Amino acid sequence: MAERKAIWGSTRYFIEIEPNTNLFNTAMSGLVQFFDTRDLLNEKECENLHELVRTVFDFWSTILPPHETRVARWLDEYFQNMGIRSDYGLLLRLIRAEEMIEEQLEDIILETLKISTENLRVAFNVEEDVSIIGRLTKIKQLPEDEFVMNELIQKLVDINRVDVPSTIKGTHQFNLADGEKKSIEIMKHVNIGETIGAYSVITTVINRYDSKMTDIEIIDEIPYSYKILMTNVDKEGAEKDQVRGDESLLIKWKIPDLNPKDRVEITYHLKRRINRIILEVNEQEITVLKTFENINPSDLEYRSNTHYINTHSKEIKELYIADTIPPEFNILKTIPEAIAPQGIIERAKMKGITVRWKHKKVKAEGLIEKKYNLDYFSYLFRGKKLVTDKEGNHILKSLKILQPSTRESGYKILYVIRALSHIEDVISFTDKIPADHVIVNTSPVESQIMEEASDANFKYITWITNPPKRNEDISVLLTVSGETQPVFELFQIRIGDIEEGVVEEKVSNIERELLAFNLDQY
C-alpha cells in the first residue's frame, strides 16, 4: 500500500509512489506524486525505475540540497516498507548515472542463433501439438556486477517474451475453372468465447466466383500460446492435417471442391497456455528455451504442472524460469512456494502475473518441477449496443454488465437502457443464460422479467420495460444462481414490434481495465 512520506529534512513536502509491479528492477514503472502539507502539487507516470528515481531526486533537489545518498536511502526505505525488496546500490547508481547499465549490456550480448530443440521433446514431455522454441545467445562474458547480471536476465526475458496475438494468419489456396491458381493471406481475429478463458477463431471460405473452386487448401497458423480444444468443420470430405511450425501449429485443410455461392466454416475452440521462458546461463552462452504449458481444470480450480530437466551433460551455472500466466487467471498457490529470492510472483498492474524462479548449479539431468493452482482473475463481461435507424440516427444505447458474485456462487447482470431520441414503444431485451441457472433476485422488484426454455442447454430471459425519457436511463439488476460459468452473449433488442436488424459493426476484445463499480454493492 502506497504511503505519503515526508522528504527527510522537510516537514512541508511529501512524496507518494505507487509502483505498477512488486518486482524491483529497472523496468519498474509507477506513479509519483508530490504533496505539500495540504495538496497535491504535481504527479507523473514514470515508465521505468530510472525515470521514477530521477523524478524523485529532481523534486527533492528543488526543496533541499541534492543529497544523492539520502534520496537513495529514502527510496530504499520507502520500497522496503511496501514489502518490495529494493536495492540501495541500484537506486544510487540510477540517480548518479543514466544509461550506464544499458550501455554495458550492449557490449555483453554478441549474437543470437536459432537452435533445434527436437532432441528435447521426450525429456520435456512435450505434447504432439506444440514445439519448444530454442535460441542461443552468445555473450562476451557473464557480468560480475550483480546489477548488470540482473539486467541482462531481464533483457533476455523481455527480448524473448512471447506476444500473444489477437489475430492469426491464414493462407487460402484454390484453383478456378479456367486453371487460374489463387492464393490469399488473411488475418483472422481471435474472438472471445462463450465463457471466461475461452477463445475461438473462425475460418470462412465462400465461393464468390461463377465456377467451381477446386483443390482448396487452407493453412491456419495457431500460435503455441493457444491450445486447440476442439475443431468444427461444416463440410463433408474436408481433410485435416497438422504440422509443427517455428512458432505456431499449422493446421492444414484440404477440401476437394466448392460450388459457386457455397461456403465452408471451420471453427477452432481455443484456450490459453502459460508462456514459459527458460534461460540456461553459462559463462559465455545462454540457452533460451520457450515452452508452452497447459492449464487443466481440477475440481473448481485450474492446475498447471510444469517440469524442466537439464539435458546438458554438464552442470548449468544458473537457471532462470519466467512463467507468464494468462491474464484471465490469478495464482492461488505455487508448489514449491515462491519465496524470494528463489521464487518471485510478479504482479504487474494492468498486465498480469509472471512467476520467476532462479536456481544455481543445476546438475546434469537435474529435474525442476513447479506446480500452479489457479483461479480466474476478477473479471466482468461488458456488452454495449447502439441502436440506430436506417438514416444512422441514434435511437438508444444499451449496456449489459455481468459480474461474478464475490460472496456466493453465481453472478449479477445489470441491464441499462439510455434513450437517445424520443421512444414511444415498449422496449424488450432478450438474453440467454444456462438452463440450470436460476434468477434469484430482481431489482427493482417490479421489473417485468420473463423466462422461457430454449433447449436443454439454455433458457431465454426477457426484460420488458417502458422506454425512458430522452437522455435518461432505466436499469434492472438480476442476481443469478448457478454452479457453472456464465455465458458471454449480447442481448437482442426489440422496440415495439420491431426486432433489431443488421449488425452494422461489431468489435470485441479482452483487456485489463481499472473500474470503479462493483455490482455486489448495488
Next chain:
Amino acid sequence: MSKEDTVQILIREAKEILTQQSIDEFVKFIETKTNELELKDQFLESIIVWHFFEETMENMEEEALLAYVYSKLISRYLMIDDIKKAEEMYKKASEKDLSSFHLNTVRTIFEKRTEKKSKKEVVEIAKKDIFGDFGPTVTAPNVLFENNTQIRNYILNELPGGTYTIKIFNHKQENTEELQMITETLEEFEVISVNEIVRID
C-alpha cells in the same frame, strides 16, 4: 580561492566542454558541479552557474533545457528566500511560454509560497457515466478559483466520487487547460467487452 574564482573556473571548464564535447556532457558537468556547490551550502555560486546555463541555452534555443534551468533558478531563489528574484525568474519562464514537469511543480510551489492568485474559471465538468462516456452532467460552480489546487479540492469535497475531466479557463493567461481527476476507488478487472451497432428500421 575567492567565490568569483571558483565560479569563473567552473564556467570556463563548462565552456570548453560545450565546444569540445556534447551538450549532454555539458549538462552533466553543470549538474555535478552545482550539486557539489549546493552540498557545501554555496547556493549563491550555484545560482551564478545556473544563470550562465540559462544564457547559454537561450543562445542555443534549447527550450526543454531552458525550462529545466528556470525550474532550478526559481527553486534556488526560493531556497535562499529571495522571493523577488524568484518571481523575476517565474515571470521570465511564463513570458517564454515554457513548460515541463519540474518547472510546473516549481511554479506551483512558488505560487503557493507567494500566494499568487490566478483567476481560473471552471467551464465544464464532465463525469464518466456507466457507459464509460464523459458527459457534461455536473453543473460547473459559478466562482473563480485562485489555482488548480482549489479546483481539485472543490471536486474532491463537493462532488460525489467519480472520474472527472474539468475544463478550466485561465482569465489571466487567457488559455484553457484540462484537468483529470479520479475521486473513486478503482479495481482491476479482466474485461471481456463487446460493442455492437445495430439497425432497427
